[in-house]
Amino acid sequence: MARKASTFRIDPPVQLALENLSRVLRRPMNQLVNEALQDYLDRRSSAAEQTLELTLASLRAYRRRDPHFKDAIAAAVDAEATLGREDPAEGKVVIGKLVDGKLTEAPPAEGVNPLRAELRRLLNAS
Structure with a gap:
């Protein structure tokens, strides 16, 4: 899949930390941002999936107790x-x-x- 350019506003302290880490690790900021976003999305998606599964389990349990509501x-x-x-x-x-x-x-x-x-x-x- 082709990469797409996006524009984001980053708080100055975060920008400075990103620039410093990029220099220390000798890796492009773009790569670091992509890795950080992917890690964040993986964690948040997992948490959202767990919440949805708990809600679904609760609804199924209710349906078993009161099948016709x-x-x-x-x-x-x-x-x-x-x-x-x-x-x-x-x-x-x-x-x-x-x-x-x-x-x-x-x-x-x-x-x-x-x-x-x-x-x-x-x-x-x-």
């Missing part, structure tokens, strides 16, 4: 039904009408949570 789905449904309007990740639920480009809010009916009612309807297939 029933517990996870039940927990998600319960969280949605419990949090409803107060879920900060969902934003603010506003009930009302858009009139002339402005929202006129209508107060929610007492004791009625539209999200909870819809989830129950879907779960009960009613």
Whole structure:
């Protein structure tokens, strides 16, 4: 594979150390940089691979415990039904009408949570 020229900014102390090592070892700076980068990439790739393997093992273990994700789905449904309007990740639920480009809010009916009612309807297939 043909080599490709690249431009990098190196901090002055690192540049000075590279120049000194190049002189002492009597090897081109380019060769030293390539060797250093390859060593760094080998180590980081190995660490990343181990992390991915641990994550995959964890997912497989979870799948064996809950093969159809029933517990996870039940927990998600319960969280949605419990949090409803107060879920900060969902934003603010506003009930009302858009009139002339402005929202006129209508107060929610007492004791009625539209999200909870819809989830129950879907779960009960009613």
